[in-house]
Amino acid sequence: MTELELRDLRKTYRSRGRPPVEAVRGLDLLLRSGELLGLLGPSGCGKSTTLRMIAGLETVTGGDILVGGAPVTHLPAQRRNMGVAFENYALYPPLTVAENLAFGLKARGRRADADRRVAEMAERIGLTPLLDARPAGLSSGQKQRVALARALIREPDVLLLDEPLSHLDAAQRDTTRRELKRIQRDLGHTTILVTHDQEEALSLADRIAVMRDGVIQQLGTPYEIYDHPATVFVADFVGEPAINLLPATATADGHAARLSDVLELPLPVRAEAGRELIVGVRPEDWSLTGADGLPARVLAHEPLPESGLATLDLAGVDRPVTVLTGPDVRLAHDERVRLTADPRLTHVFDAATGESLR
DSSP: OOOEEEEEEEEEEOOTTSOOEEEEEEEEEEEOTTOEEEEEOOTTSSHHHHHHHHHTSSOOSEEEEEETTEEOTTSOGGGSOEEEEOTTOOOOTTSOHHHHHHHHHHHTTOOTTHHHHHHHHHHHHTOGGGTTOOGGGSOHHHHHHHHHHHHHTTOOSEEEEESTTTTSOHHHHHHHHHHHHHHHHHHTOEEEEEESOHHHHHHHOSEEEEEETTEEEEEEOHHHHHHSOSBHHHHHHSOSSOOEEEEEEEOTTSSEEEOSSSOEEEOSSOOOTTOEEEEEEOGGGEEEESSSSEEEEEEEEEEOSSOEEEEEEETTOSSOEEEEEOTTOOOOTTOEEEEEEOGGGOEEEETTTOBBOO
16 A cells, blocks of 8 residues: 655646646645545546546646655656556457456566456456456446456556546446445555545545645545535535525624525624625525524425425525425425524635635
């Protein structure tokens, strides 16, 4: 098992007649030995470019990449001992599964033990019955397992996974996600998982780095990212259903946020009087109450198997809020209800910077 460290890693794309594009802007990151880190963010945030620089498939504009304390920044890809599994599988169609797995070993001069290593890896990942099959006859989930096995069979120092579950349907994603977690834990590879799927990152990663515009907005455990988002972007990007983000102004005593002329919400921290805020309440953190709370009108209510999802209108607030309800709750259109939010679960951000106030 090996540590991976990025120091001020940067990538700038330049083309004649166009301004330079800073895809990655000074990443500092240390992966502990055996850790699985999720690089999470929207398309174009720089996460795949970061992975490709680590793999040696993209030149580095600036900064350093260290594996086990040794710099590999300028080594060619074949000398970095990285295992890479891409979202499009990158399997060789004419070759059988066994031949796909053995290809990298034989290319690196390990023909003598190739058959043994293929058999061991196939047994570990559940590919033994498929060793004589060719990629065209495999399902998406099976292709993904072959791509993962081919990356692992090289006994890499670092395992790099680029959107590994993106082409799988919901059932296949659930199954493959569990298998991937088990295999990574069993083998203990230091791993980076690039994904735009928050559920994938939250369920698989030991820590998550949320990226936006080439920088890391927040680095932490899944619980830290979800329960204590550092910015409005992180709060909005992580969580399903999405968090309610409401513009507000701090009251004169700083202990509440004024959502409208008639509505105030208690704050978990004191804010400067008159400060422009964004208040975040996740749908599961609202409570429907009796006489107390914020007055609201039901716009829609969708009963779900394990809960319900209500869309409500708050008086004087220009955007609806979503609320998760109990499975037995039934709400009618235009019904009047009242809402409360536990201040301890309320997120408060500065409206100008988007940064958390706590």
